[in-house]
Amino acid sequence: MHSLIVSPFLEQHVLVRPGSRGGALLPEAGYEELRALDAEAAAPAWLTDVVREQWPDLEVDGSRLGDFLLVRQPSVWGYGKASWEVNLGCNYKCKHCYLGLKMNSGMPWEDKRRCLDIMAEAGVLFLQVTGGEPTIDRDFMRAYRYAWDLGMMITVSTNGSLLWRHNLLDLFRECPPYRVTVSMYGATKRSYDELTQREGAWDQFVQGMNAARHARLPLRMSVVVTEDNGQEEQAMTDLCESWGVEYEVFTNMTPTIYGGGEVLTAQSKEHLRVRKQFTACNAGHTFFHMDPHGLLSICKIGRDDQISLPHEGIGGLSRLGAIADRLMLRTGGCSGCSLAGTCRVCRPLAKHYQEAKAPLAAYCQHGQKKAG
Incomplete structure (x- = not known):
């Protein structure tokens, strides 16, 4: 069972620990090295140093990679x-x-x-x-x-x-x-x-x-x-x-x-x-x-x-990006608003308020005074 995870995340490579908010960014070369190593291989010295600095209570020096590390494979889809x-x-x-x-x-x-x-x-x-x-x-x-x-x-x-x-x-x-x-x-x-x-x-x-x-x-x-x-x-x-x-x-x-x-x-x-x-x-x-x-x-x-x-x-998933772009551009119940080009409200959220016939003040931010 793993206690650490190394994974691509969007355009980066990260080392994370379940139950912990902390983490570390890894260079691509480091990720690829870990990806190529066998589960029986010992933890590289540089990984031991990263773990010790980030999680002093976790000792991996001399441990087999397979005993503590899960290496996730890259994805062409890009969802994190x-x-x-x-x-x-x-x-x-x-x-x-x-x-x-x-x-x-x-x-x-x-x-x-x-x-x-x-x-x-x-x-x-x-x-x-x-x-x-x-x-x-x-x-x-x-x-x-x-x-x-x-x-x-x-x-x-x-x-x-x-x-x-x-x-x-x-x-x-x-x-x-x-x-x-x-x-x-x-x-x-x-x-x-x-x-x-x-x-x-x-x-x-x-x-x-x-x-x-x-x-x-x-x-x-x-x-x-x-x-x-x-x-x-x-x-x-x-x-x-x-x-x-x-x-x-x-x-x-x-x-x-x-x-x-x-x-x-x-x-x-x-x-x-x-x-x-x-x-x-x-x-x-x-x-x-x-x-x-x-x-x-x-x-x-x-x-x-x-x-x-x-x-x-x-x-x-190949269709999801186009759906997102269409939903974000939709004006819906705000059609005809001269300020639509500078709208400061999430469009799908505004649609929900409009369908619920909520007062304009419940979601529209135009005309509100700036704080301070």
Whole structure:
């Protein structure tokens, strides 16, 4: 079982360690040397030095490469990241959820495995596994382990309600995740259970967080501020700081993937913040999203013109870049706007707001005063 991964990543070559945020860039010659060496070969002196400098607690001097290193092969496709909704099902019914209907449906295991193989062939090194709530999926554990064995650095996005389970903790101990991102929906039982619409959700969240912190999982919190818990924003961030866990605060809700605006009523007007200006992204070119049925899109938001990975195989990726370019250029409900050429909002995101008939101020940034 590997403790280090060497891999092409976009136009670079990296050395990374599951469970660690750190890493090192390698020259192409170094990558090719490691790629050519037999698993029985001893670690080159230069690699030993790099590992010692980056991870002093990891000793590889004199070790066989096959004992600790997984060398990933180059890919002609150039995708470095991907996200995967294992299932839309969830054990919560959050008022603000952008997924809308929580349908427990997805692919059989053989299709899931094939899709993960294709992702690896496409070059995906960093994989976000999400849902719904991914840990309730019947295939989550073997899918996670399979992706890990392929040499992926995995982020699990979860509500944390099941992180106390011994089988999950054993899995994460044996196959460390790159990150575990936990959504936080309140600082008290009243607000947390109200937003998730599930009695006892707060108790499970606390139990999961206590277990995750005890296991020293690489945690990061997504603090979600809504009408139900807005008065607890400071209490939520204080709790994260007392735990010593980094966090990011989210106040702006997004319409559902079906274009429904009902979830927008959950956001707190008093806590809304101006979204970061959208400049550009490589959605569809260097990363992609896959839904529970193996349908690829450029990202979680821009889901038009999906490609079936189980049916088309890796060749379907050849169409993704053109789809991305078309979606990013589309003006949709902003047709006729004289300022469209300087739009500062992600076009697929703006489309969702327009379909939800949201007020223009909810997404349009033109005319807003510059800060400071």
